[in-house]
Amino acid sequence: MDKELIAMLICPVSHSELTYDRERQELRSSISGLAYPVRDGIPVMLESEARAMSTEEKLGKAAPAP
Template sequence: MDKQLLALLVCPVSHAPLHYDAAAQELICTASGLAYPIRDGIPVMLEDEARPLSADERLGKKEAD
């Protein structure tokens, strides 16, 4: 993910900054509790396409495998 692009993008719901999760290929917004997918290198910034974060993800904890 391009760092300059990431610096410009904000969550369309909360307008909060996003964090890039390289392993999941998602942009994470803990403020709104949503994870936006990145498909073919393009962030899909639609609320309908976003995945709700689990309680642990919202708190910044990694889920156990």
Template sequence: MDKKLLSLLVCPVSKAPLEYREEAQELVCKASGLAYPVRDGIPVMLESEARQLTAEEKLEK
């Protein structure tokens, strides 16, 4: 994920910054508790496509 692009993207729900998790190919927002998929290098920033984070995932750094 391009660092410049990541610095521009925010969660569409909470407007909080996102964290890229390469192993899962997801952009994570701890504020909203959502993880947005990255498909073929393109972030899918739709709430309907996001999954809820587990309690453990919310605590991860």
């Protein structure tokens, strides 16, 4: 994903900045604890499509992939 696009996007729930996880193809908000999928290069910024992050993910610790 383009770094400039990521910098413009915010979490629709917490209005906080997002970080991009290239491996899992998702944008993450540690404040809201949600991870938004990126499908075909397009961020899906809908709360209903977001995945709840684990406690370890929210704290920035490594967590096993599902």
